[in-house]
Amino acid sequence: xxxRKRLDSxxxxxxxxxxxxxxxxxxxxxxxxxxxxxxxxxxxGLGREQADALFSLEKLDRIITSSGVNNPQVEVxxxxxxxxxPSLRTxxxxxxxxxxxxxxxEGCSIRIRSVDDIDPEVADLCRDxxxxxxxxxxxxxxxxxxxxxxxxxHFDDHDVLIVQTAGKKKWKIYSDYEGATALPPRGQVFEKxxxxxxxxxxxxxxxxGDVLYIPRGMMHAASAEDDGSIHLTLSLxxxxxxxxxxxxVATEVMNNDCYRKTITDVHxxxxxxxxxxxxxxxxxxxxxxxxxxxxNCAADIRHSYIQKVKAPTIRxxxxxxxxxxxxxxxxxxxxxxxLYEVTKNNDDVPEIIVHGENVALGPTGKQLIxxxxxxxxxxxxxxxxxxxxxxxxxxxxxxAAGLVEIC
Ligand SMILES: [Fe+2]
Numbered sequence: 001x002x003x004r005k006r007l008d009s010x011x012x013x014x015x016x017x018x019x020x021x022x023x024x025x026x027x028x029x030x031x032x033x034x035x036x037x038x039x040x041x042x043x044x045g046l047g048r049e050q051a052d053a054l055f056s057l058e059k060l061d062r063i064i065t066s067s068g069v070n071n072p073q074v075e076v077x078x079x080x081x082x083x084x085x086p087s088l089r090t091x092x093x094x095x096x097x098x099x100x101x102x103x104x105x106e107g108c109s110i111r112i113r114s115v116d117d118i119d120p121e122v123a124d125l126c127r128d129x130x131x132x133x134x135x136x137x138x139x140x141x142x143x144x145x146x147x148x149x150x151x152x153x154h155f156d157d158h159d160v161l162i163v164q165t166a167g168k169k170k171w172k173i174y175s176d177y178e179g180a181t182a183l184p185p186r187g188q189v190f191e192k193x194x195x196x197x198x199x200x201x202x203x204x205x206x207x208x209g210d211v212l213y214i215p216r217g218m219m220h221a222a223s224a225e226d227d228g229s230i231h232l233t234l235s236l237x238x239x240x241x242x243x244x245x246x247x248x249v250a251t252e253v254m255n256n257d258c259y260r261k262t263i264t265d266v267h268x269x270x271x272x273x274x275x276x277x278x279x280x281x282x283x284x285x286x287x288x289x290x291x292x293x294x295x296n297c298a299a300d301i302r303h304s305y306i307q308k309v310k311a312p313t314i315r316x317x318x319x320x321x322x323x324x325x326x327x328x329x330x331x332x333x334x335x336x337x338x339l340y341e342v343t344k345n346n347d348d349v350p351e352i353i354v355h356g357e358n359v360a361l362g363p364t365g366k367q368l369i370x371x372x373x374x375x376x377x378x379x380x381x382x383x384x385x386x387x388x389x390x391x392x393x394x395x396x397x398x399x400a401a402g403l404v405e406i407c
Contacts, residue, residue: 015336016128021045021163021211027132035159036183036215039173041204045211046163052208054121055165055230060143063118064110065097073117076100077109077142080152107148115141115232117310122232127309127337129234136237136305144169144224153177153197153221154190159236160214164206167229171212174219175201184217185242195219206231239301248297252288259284306341309355326395328381332404334372340403342369354401365394377407 018027023045034040046054064074074095076083083103090096104110112118116126116139130137153174162171176198181188197219205225206212214220253259263269265277273281326332341353342361350366352359361369364387371378383391398404 016125017132018129021161022213023211030213034213034215039202039215039218039220040213041171041206042211043207044209046209048209050209051163051165054125054163055115055119055141055232057143057166057228057230059119060110060112060141060230063112064095064100073113073115074100075111075113076103077111077151078103080149082111083108104143104145107145109145109148110141110143112141115139124337125232126234127339129236130309131337131339133236133238134302134305135239136235136308138235138237140233140235142229142231142233144222144229146226146228147224149221149223151222152192153219154192155184155195155217155219156190156214156235157184157186157188157216159216159238161234161236162206162212162214163232163234164208164210164212165230165232166208167227168205168207168225169229169231170203170205170223170225172200172221173202173214174221175199177219180217182217183215183240185240186237197221244297244301247301248293249288251297251300252293258287303341303353306339306353307356309339326380326392326399328379328384330380331377331407332372332380332383332395332399333377333407334375335402335405338403342366342373352398352403354398354403357401359394359397359401359403361394364388364391368394372404 018030019025021042022030022040023042025042030040076088087099088096100110116122122139122141126137126139129135153172155177174197178196178198179194263277265274267274268277339355343351343353345351345358345360350361350363352361352365352369359365368378368383368387368391380392380395383395395404399406
């Protein structure tokens, strides 16, 4: 796959990719040598200026201190755990900014969960990576004040990619932990009383632009160095073999009546199994390995992912206020990071699923979509001229759904 690292006129990354975070390391090399296996620290993986543009202290300041912030995503971390004090919110439910700042002054950290929901640059980063890696990716932001601990030693049930965007943070990676499970399944939580960390395997400081990958299940801890530290933690939710096979079995065994038959073997009912029943079980399991079932399952997983992805409508308002929205002299193109699926509805009419929205296409719409997917930049005026006035509302729908943008 071609490595993409396009910079816009302000020297910011226009299209994010894993190599653009890992100092040019190819995604294939990362997958073969580090994914699921080992942590990876890339010094200067991202340029200093690009890291700063991604998330600065000023940006955090704006989000936290804006009066009337009613944002349940903002949390305070005290002594390594999430602070639950009711004083964090005012009686009207807004963030109690003076109280939050007093806690920061005492050394508490701030976490903004799903910061990609509220910040356009981080949203672009997550969406581009999601598209490249075919994984669900979201971002939390952490601010830790001067020389304070962040989180105590723990492991996560998903892979993380940490991007240092301000200050410095010291990280510790541990060799192992009590009761360790290799590649813990989603939902397996760290238990402080049970999972005591082993010895420190490595210790290093992340500076602005450094990037760290930690596979799920690897014990780690962090604390700020001088100045306040800001880092983004991207959660990488790939599909595992276990999840894939679970989905395949769950779908196919319920859809096919040969699996719904009763097991008649009397021995089976008393906890034993006859030779015939064993052969039948093996035959049914073998039957599940058909290529058609495997392809259908992969398509189902992709489909449910597309249904859940949030629309990338960021900057649509700018287009609208510049009066460029769907005017005859506007040109549209497919959004670089759009996630979609072209399909047919129950009446066999072509439609496109974009971020959970189903947009009916019809024959002209299908042709239009194919041209856009092929990379065409189309003038709205020319589209209307070719496909009639009704194509205007289709263009509006595609713009609103975030599939296309004004170029
Ligand atoms: Fe963690």
